[in-house]
Amino acid sequence: MEKKVNVNNTGIDSAGLTADYMQAIAEFIWNGFDAGATSIHIDFESNELDYINSLSVTDNGEGINRATIDESFGSFMDSMKRAGFQKTSSRLKGNKGKGRFSFAAFSGRTSWETRYRDPQSGHILQYTITVKSSSKDRFEFGEPVISGASATGTRVSFHDLFDVTAYSFSSPAFINFLGQEFGWFLFLNKDKGVTIYINGQPVSYDHLMAQQEVFLVPIVEDDTETIFKATFIRWVQKIGDKFYFYFLDSRQREVVKELTSFNNNAIGFYHSVYVESAFFDSFNGNDKEQSLNLFDIHSRHSPVFKMLQHRLHDLVGGKQKDFVKLQAADGLIAGFEKTGLLPTFTEEEQEAKADLINVLKAIYTIEPRLFMALGREQQKMSIGFIHLLLKSNKRQQIAHLLAQTIKLSVEEQHALRMILKKPAVAM
Numbered sequence: 001m002e003k004k005v006n007v008n009n010t011g012i013d014s015a016g017l018t019a020d021y022m023q024a025i026a027e028f029i030w031n032g033f034d035a036g037a038t039s040i041h042i043d044f045e046s047n048e049l050d051y052i053n054s055l056s057v058t059d060n061g062e063g064i065n066r067a068t069i070d071e072s073f074g075s076f077m078d079s080m081k082r083a084g085f086q087k088t089s090s091r092l093k094g095n096k097g098k099g100r101f102s103f104a105a106f107s108g109r110t111s112w113e114t115r116y117r118d119p120q121s122g123h124i125l126q127y128t129i130t131v132k133s134s135s136k137d138r139f140e141f142g143e144p145v146i147s148g149a150s151a152t153g154t155r156v157s158f159h160d161l162f163d164v165t166a167y168s169f170s171s172p173a174f175i176n177f178l179g180q181e182f183g184w185f186l187f188l189n190k191d192k193g194v195t196i197y198i199n200g201q202p203v204s205y206d207h208l209m210a211q212q213e214v215f216l217v218p219i220v221e222d223d224t225e226t227i228f229k230a231t232f233i234r235w236v237q238k239i240g241d242k243f244y245f246y247f248l249d250s251r252q253r254e255v256v257k258e259l260t261s262f263n264n265n266a267i268g269f270y271h272s273v274y275v276e277s278a279f280f281d282s283f284n285g286n287d288k289e290q291s292l293n294l295f296d297i298h299s300r301h302s303p304v305f306k307m308l309q310h311r312l313h314d315l316v317g318g319k320q321k322d323f324v325k326l327q328a329a330d331g332l333i334a335g336f337e338k339t340g341l342l343p344t345f346t347e348e349e350q351e352a353k354a355d356l357i358n359v360l361k362a363i364y365t366i367e368p369r370l371f372m373a374l375g376r377e378q379q380k381m382s383i384g385f386i387h388l389l390l391k392s393n394k395r396q397q398i399a400h401l402l403a404q405t406i407k408l409s410v411e412e413q414h415a416l417r418m419i420l421k422k423p424a425v426a427m
Contacts, residue, residue, distance in 0.1 A: 002140045021106040021164050022177045026240075027099035028057045028156050029182065029196060035061025035154065038189075040196045046166035055107075055169070056157045063116030063152040066127060066144045073100070073129060073139050090188060090246065090254055104133040108160030115152045124149060133160075169198065179205035181240035184272045187233065191252040210236045211319075217275075217311050221304045228277040228308060232319060235270040245273045245312055249280040256285030256300065258309070260316050266372040267328045269320050273312060279304065321365050329361040332371065336360075341380045343387050356387050359398065362419045367406050395420045 018024050025042065032040045037059035044055040064072055103110040112129040125144035132138075168174060178196055183205030186194055196203040211234040219226045244257040260273060284299040299305065336342045345353040360383065364371055371379060389398050399416050402408060408416070 001142070002138055004138050017104060018102050019105050021168060022174055024102035024105040025057065025169075026178070026181050027102040029059075029178075031099055032057065032059030032061050032154065033185070033194075035059060035063070037061035037153070038192055038194050041200075042169060042196070042198045044166060044169055044199065050165040050167055052161055052164065052166055052169075054157070055161060055164075056155055058153065058155040060151060060153040063126075063154055064112065064114040064129070065116045066125065066141075069129070069141060073131075073141075090185060090241065090244075090257055101131070101136050103131070103156075103158055104136065106161055106164045107158040108133045108162070110159065111157050112154055113157070114154040115147050115149055117152055118144075123147075124152060175203060176208075178203045179208050180237055183208050183235070184233075184239045184241050187272070188246050188248075188254060188274060189252075208236045208239075210234045215315060217308065217315070219304050219307050219311070221307065226277065226279050226304055228275050228279065230312060230315065231274040231276075232315065233272045233274075234319065234323065235272070238270055239272070241272075243269075243271050245275055245309075247280050247283070247285070248274060248276045249283070250276070250278040251281075252276065255280040255283045258300075261313065262316050262320050267320075267324060267368045268331075269323050269328070271316065271319070273316060275308070275312065320368075324368055325361065325365045328368070329364050332364055333357055333360065336379070336383065339376065341376070341383055343384060352391070355390055356383075358419055359386060359390060362416055363398075363402065366402070366408065366412050366416070370406070 018027070029040050029042075039060050041058045042056075043058065045053045047053065109130065109132045111131075113126065114129065115124050115126040117123070118125050124147045126147035126149070127142045127144040129139055129141040131140075175198065178198075182196060182203070186196070186203075186205055211232070213232045215230045215232065217228040217230050219228065243260045243263045245260055246257045247255050249255055260271065262269060262271065279298060282298050333342075342353075342356070360371075363386075371382075374382060386398060389395060396417070399413065399420055402416065403413070
């Protein structure tokens with residue numbers, strides 16, 4: 001049987017489908033995870049010339065129910081998956097109904113062999129869906145029959161391949177991409193055994209974790225102490241999600257997530273925080289406050305959760321300051337020197353140069369955006385102004401000006417005053 005999608009082929013092509021085969025494969029992996037899969041297998045066979053004879057992505061998810069095929073395959077840019085999950089969950093990524101068409105980046109035809117459990121009979125049924133690149137606005141599918149398999153799942157097979165070889169799916173670049181895109185999600189669901197395989201070998205993401213620390217965060221409310229376990233991870237490079245606190249219950253199931261508020265990619269502070277506690281076993285994580293009631297003591301608006309948010313914010317804020325001070329600040333100064341933004345110093349003025357650099361690093365550590373938000377000429381003018389104040393007897397004016405611009409904690413004010421108290425020794 002053949003059916004038509006709710007837009008034509010030209011409309012699909014103009015909707016911004018990816019042309020990158022790596023991102024296209026990622027779309028199919030996300031579709032598998034959206035279907036509740038715990039394992040995704042990327043399998044391919046090739047000959048000695050690196051030509052691919054077969055390529056597939058297989059998941060052990062719930063499959064595609066034949067009764068809902070019009071909603072899942074017949075709709076474009078309006079996926080039925082959207083309504084099923086709250087915004088504050090990582091459970092759903094492919095929510096625009098167009099990821100299945102990304103095969104056109106490297107394949108002329110794609111087929112979905114899917115198995116699902118029929119809610120009426122309880123049988124596992126299977127059937128096949130086919131879509132061609134030349135007519136993506138139409139899809140063909142067969143009638144479901146009882147499957148001999150004992151579990152649900154979907155195998156997506158790609159045919160008439162172009163612009164890809166076996167090396168495309170085994171290269172370090174591709175494996176690194178999968179780790180970068182999915183590492184945060186695999187770590188989030190590690191206790192469920194969620195894994196991606198390439199020809200039977202699990203994809204690793206450990207090498208992308210620059211730092212991993214575990215903290216116990218006790219919160220006391222009404223003489224009751226609740227212990228939260230927080231795992232902080234700093235990633236080597238940008239990851240496939242924004243920077244979130246992921247809140248997990250005692251079974252390591254994600255209940256809700258919230259942005260860490262340190263989503264400033266400019267400084268390279270890529271991070272995730274996973275927070276576990278039995279507190280979230282009965283947590284109301286709904287997006288809308290009006291859905292809560294007065295008896296929801298475990299909710300996003302409860303005193304314990306608000307105190308936890310404050311503690312976690314301080315924890316990540318401290319980690320960002322450490323990162324900026326120990327790594328990013330050196331890169332900032334190196335960039336200033338390379339682009340000629342620092343004043344010129346003679347051999348006799350090296351102590352003054354060290355003084356300026358120390359102050360610039362201190363300011364950058366307190367608030368990186370003070371420099372990152374400025375254009376090149378603005379940066380040069382600001383650095384020059386700070387340099388003039390350091391040379392004069394108005395060094396403490398810098399602390400006063402900063403306090404007028406941003407909110408400084410007592411510790412930050414003290415640290416800045418100590419740096420401004422006297423010139424630094426030579427580097």
